[in-house]
Amino acid sequence: MKSIFKLSTKAVVLSAALSALSIGSALAQTAPWHNMGRDATSAEVKAWDIDVRPDFKGLPAGAGSVSQGEAVWEVKCASCHGSFGESNEVFTPIIGGTTKDDIKNGRVKGLEEGKSISPQKTTIMKVATVSTIWDYINRAMPWNAPKTLTTNEVYGVTAYLLSLAEIVPSDFTLSDKNIAEVQKRMPNRNGMVFYEPLWKVNGKGDVKNVACMKNCEIDPTVHSSLPAFARDAHGNIAEQNRVIGPVRGADTTKPAPTAPVGTGPAPKAVVVAAAPSGDAAVKGMLAANACTACHGVKSKIVGPGFNEIAAKYKGKADAESYLTGKIKAGGSGVWGAVPMPAQDQLKDADAKAIAKWIVDGAK
């Protein structure tokens, strides 16, 4: 206690002596919690301080060629993003929609109203800073095994993407030495605007409305409403509302009633039963082992949906043992060419539980 007191007194004197720095910092240093925590070691800071800024502060030295990147891409990235970064199957496309003129001008023409040359906005159309691509691949990719690429692999994969967008030639090697030159060719490098009023809490905003109270000017047209075919697209809304109170959820499994309120049958109140907990355990396994990165419960992603697998093997006597084996060993050919990796980490009992869940209908 005594030594802490001494230390903080010294700190006050020191900070007061050094400069007329703010009073707040002197106060904090005298605060009784001042020494909570400990100093970080330089190895710890190095391990976690991985961010790379637009001015390339934080970028580690290294290099990777387009062809080295392509090799990594085919194994670790293409199943989600497509061989050319063009795929819309799992995530929005990375590459497409930019031109040689965009690279020259630093503005992507296709982002202007009515000028798009691609079905949807791609990453490369939007991103202004090459540091962003490098930083994100390094910190968060591959999707189911983030931070497993080496520094040179990150350079290579970045180079491969840049070559697909024709920002660099196909024989290019990207490195910390030449990345600033590449930045000067980013197609949308001049496309970002910093609009301070929507960054500062005390800003004024950009859209003005006035609080008219009586006979306000309106256009009495319903400009848009939910199409009839979408009535049930989010499930039965009767099951998404309380069964008491001033309102019920509409029964969206049926068309809207034609009779005025109060003349037809009362809206039926339905209570949905809670899902059985056994399924939750299996779904936890599917998530923990990244199965759901490639297989949707109700839809195909990279591999078939669990519902599709369930339908294919429905009623087959050996389905459970067959699927247990397939889950462990992986393979390709049954559902397409993209291979499913072997799942050696999965316990046999867990593989069996997943197989049983699929055979039981995958619900």
Place this chain on the structure above:
Amino acid sequence: MSKDLSDVIGRVIPAPENFLSPEKLEDARKARRSFMGKALAMGAGVAASAGVATRAMAAEGEEAILKMPEHTTGLGQAVAIEDGYGKPSKWETNLRRRQSPGLTRVDQASVSFTPLQGLFGIITPSGLHFERHHQGWWDIDPSKHRLMVNGLVKRQRVFTMDDLMRLPSVSRIHFIECGANSATEWGNVAVPTVQYTHGMVSCSEFTGVLLSTLLEMCGYDKKAAKYVLAEGADGSSMTRTIDIERAMDDCIVAWAMNGEMLRPENGYPLRLVVPGIQGVSWVKYLRRIEVGDQKYATKDEAVHYIDHMPDGTHRQYTGIQETKSVITTPSGSQTLLDKGYYNVTGLAWSGRGSIKRVDVSVDGGRNWRTARIEGPVLPKAMTRFNIDWVWDGKPAILQSRAIDSTGYVQPKINQLRAVRGTKSVYHQNAIQSWLVSENGEVSNVQVY
């Protein structure tokens, strides 16, 4: 005006006079000898039997009162300690977080929406707090979790959860809204209910240490520091830039939500709370704060969460969640039980301050009345409003319009589009319209 409006919105075909559905006719036949049957047969009880048809009532009174139920005459259940944590009633299972079909392809990079249509007051129950994950969620061992503060500081420090939880703490109620909340409404109406139009907003009491306390402890460089970078410990290692004024103002390094530790899907054991700013900046599984002098242009501030303007530029770093409100009852795809009195209720919030006033219109924005604000009214928190409405059974369009402490008035969707076009995904805070049709059903419409 009402003539114009009813021309457009009176699309519901009215039933012929004295209309009874086949089911109703059958009911009436069966009940002919009963009290209600007689009333029906005389044509007087039609309305009474409809919205509240389940309240079958004998002449001497209602069965619910006259016949004692099991829960009044039997022994109840033992203390609810089966797993030691109470759950909502089995009658309440309809109010759940839900995904919007087709919105995302992968469940780990997806959203679940808060069922605003059934909530009360301003606090979102923790189990119904909306989720947005970029690379799946984790349940991290809190004894192994660390927070590092580095960069432009005198002392680069590491804190354990023990350290952090020994520091002076604050508990504050704030809303958190995803920048993409109501994104579908930039274009045409695409989703039916307020859960899907507005359900990426929640409001909770957060407890933690002020970020300013930590930055002071580490001796941040007051001259050079312009920004901090917040970084998560999960696979996505979400990173966001926050300006130093914001960081030193009301940001909280929080471990608790609504009186208990954060739920894992909301960032257990540590998340950043950035009041008034879009949810993506409230970094979950917070592992690092770096003090710097430049913006970071991270993926979620260079590719996503940027506003696509009509001239093809993108506005970057637009993080404020501007003033917004929505009526939660009656709201999309709910059905009113009958004509008559309704307490129209909803929520309002502003990232710039507190809610000063909420106006409500029942005629598509032609005329407005000021709603009752239910306390508490807190800065950068949800505010509950209520207003009386007697529905005459004719088509009506319900809207709410919030005004915050800066005087900013929540805009109409056409006013937003006039400035920002229609290509944007984020920061849609327009007035929401609900059409109440003669059949009692409420639907999502765009009227301005």
